[in-house]
Structure formats: structure tokens, C-alpha cells
Amino acid sequence: MMRVHPWMALLGGWVVSIAVVGAAAGDIRGGASDDPSREAITFREGTTSREGIDRLPRSILISGHSLTDRPFPELLHQALTALGGDLTVTSQQFPGASIRERLGRSGDGAADGLRSRDRARPDFAEVLAQRNFDVLIITERNGLLDALAWEDTVTSLHVAQQRFQSANPGALIYFFVPWNGVSDIRAPQQWIRYEQQAHVIWSCVVAAANAQSGAEGHRSEIIVLPTALALAHLTQSLTSSPQAPGFEGLDDGERMRMIFADDVHLTPLGVSYVSFLTSAWLSGAAPRRPASTQDDLQTRRQIHLQDIGRRFLHHHPWPQARQERCSLTRRLAFVARYVAYTGQSDRQAGPLAYGWRQFTRLLQFTWHVWRGFGRDAGRPAATAATTAGGRA
Secondary structure, eight states, X not given: OOOOOHHHHHHHHHHHHHHHHHHHHOOOXXXXXXXXXXXXXXXXXXOOSHHHHHTXXXXXXXXXXXXXXXXXXXXXXXXXXXXXXXXXXXXEEOTTOOHHXXXXXXXXXXXXXXXXXXXXXXXXXXXXXTSOOSEEEEOOOSOHHHHHHHSOHHHHHHHHHHHHHHHSTTOEEEEEOOOOOOSOTTOTHHXXXXXXXXXXXXXXXXXXXXXXXXXXXXXXXOEEEOHHHHHHHHHHHHHSOTTOTTOTTOOHHHHHHHHBSSSSSBOHHHHHHHHHHHHHHHHSEEOOOOOOOOOOHHHHHHHHHHHHHHHHHHHSOSOOOXXXXXXXXXXXXXXXXXXXXXXXXXXXXXXXXXXXXHHHHHHHHHHHHHTOSSTTOOOOSOOOOOOSSOOO
């Protein structure tokens, strides 16, 4: 048996302690909105007016990975057309791909090092050339700090923003916040707390990309879609209500399996919830509650999820581009939370390897976050895999 040197064992314990204490000390969940008008906005229930139909998007581009892949585009199209819209939805979906990789050959060297089969896929510029779009929904890999450090998320998002709006002046851009894997599907409380904190940092990342555009004289800003936060809200609601319609008699793990197909990807029922909210944010009108005469289990569950979604919309009615208070203390507190949460899968390697791995990750991410989001970030050649909870 390999002997662990006392100072290395101490180092491993120190790293874990720092991560836990730092995450607990920094409450980085989103607080009240900085925009006083935000609280006054309410959603209409359905829309039949000409004005309502005119504001619906006509052509949507979704640039993402497996979290935004089918059936999300189809269900979003269905939800929006139910409001009276006539639209097309185009997808650029590469499993596991970052924004940098999806920029492709036109990404100023962004495709260097990609597998040959990835290079054969259409890049962002080729998709933009297909037609005009009035909405872009774009997302990043779900490993937040890994993507920030190794995929240069801020600069990549800024480049995508500039290219899309150059091809489609006046179009809107939404950042679809991805979620990390659920560490324990039977007890998701730790994941809920993680996503509540991660939402603020994702907003800070988008704010940094908007700041780059503002410094170049561009007024249009990327708008954050709080999809991961909405899923955390759904999970919290389902696991705290024993009599949830359609979910009676199920324990927390069984209820989660109705929403999550694995630890990160959603079932069609889970995707329908995300599509329902996304269509409401894009249109400003939540689809009407279905007056279904059916009383089957799936219908009851879908109606209950929409009711949960409406409660979430009450507090997050209209996503807006706004600056988060991205203090250094808040960012560093999240580094500790992120390292502790995403490093859980490394425990099986043993205390020595685990402690060293956590220590190096803590140093790497602290360095990147200390420098700020995107400032002088460069573009490393290496691409790190997402370290926990599956890869989107």
C-alpha cells in the first residue's frame, strides 16, 4: 500500500476545507434586481392581439450542444406557434462543443486542434449565411470555470455576438444558462444550491462580454435566460411538495427521474418545462393553461410543471441585460464552491491524487477569476473536459 506523506494528506484536507468554508462564507445567490422596472413587469396569459403576434420572433437560431438539442427546438417552435407566431427554428448543435469550437473555421484559429470530423461540420458563419435571423439563443459548455479558463467564454461570446449582429442588425441575443450535472439524483439539494450560485456568475460572464461590446461602441447587449435557475426552482418545488399532482407516491429520486434522463440531460417532460419558459421569455406571453379533458398521468404532470413555471415567471418575468455585482470576493467564493462541487467524482482516485487535483484546480481557477472575466485572457490551445456531472 502506498504511504501518503503527512504534509500531502494535510494539503488535501486543507484544500477541501478552503473550498467548503469559502463556498459557505460567500452567499453569491442573486439578490434583488438592479432595474427597478423589472419588478413591475407581468406576463400576459396567452396572446391573440395583432400587437402580440407582431412581437413574436420569426426566425430563431439556436447554437448549442446536447442540452439544447432535440426535442428542445421542436418544443420551442410548438410553444411559440401556439401563441400565433409563424417562425422557423434553425439549430447548430454539436455534442459537447463550446462556443469557441462552434465558431469553427471563421473563429480566427478557434478550430485548431479539433477532431477532423468536427471540422467537417458547418461553422457559425456558414449557418448565419443560410437566412436572416431575429433571435439567437446561444449557450456554453456547462462546466462554468473550465469553459471560462480553457475555452475563453467571454471573448468567444463577444465574437459570436458581433458576427451575429453584423449579419442581423437589430436582432436579439439570449444566453441560455446551462446546468451542471446533479451530483446525487436522489438528494438534489446540493445541486440546487450550486445552481443558485452559478447563475450569478454566468450573469457576470455575460456582463463581461457585454462590457467588451460597450467599449467598442455597440449598444445591443446579450440577455440572460435563467434556465438553470428555473430547473433548480422546479427541482426544489417537486422535492418539497409531497402532494404534487401527478407525482404522488414518488420519492425524490423517482421524481427527479421524471425530469432528468441521466445526471444532466432532460427527459421530454423536463424539456417541455424549459421550452415553456423560453417561449414566454421570448414572446412576453406565457401560453395559456391547457384546458385538457384528459386526466392521464403525463398530462397532469405537464400541467403541474407549467404551474411551477408560472410561479417562476412571477419572479423572473422578463430577462434583461444588466450588470451583476461581480466583486472579487463573490467570484473567489464561487471558485471554492465550483472546485468542491465538480471535484466530487475525483474522490475515487484516493486522498493523495484527489487532494493534489483539487489544489491545482483551485489555483488555476483562482488565477483566471482573479484576472477578471475575459480581460487579457488569451486562448489556450488545450481544451479541458468538463470535470463533473456529465458533459453537455
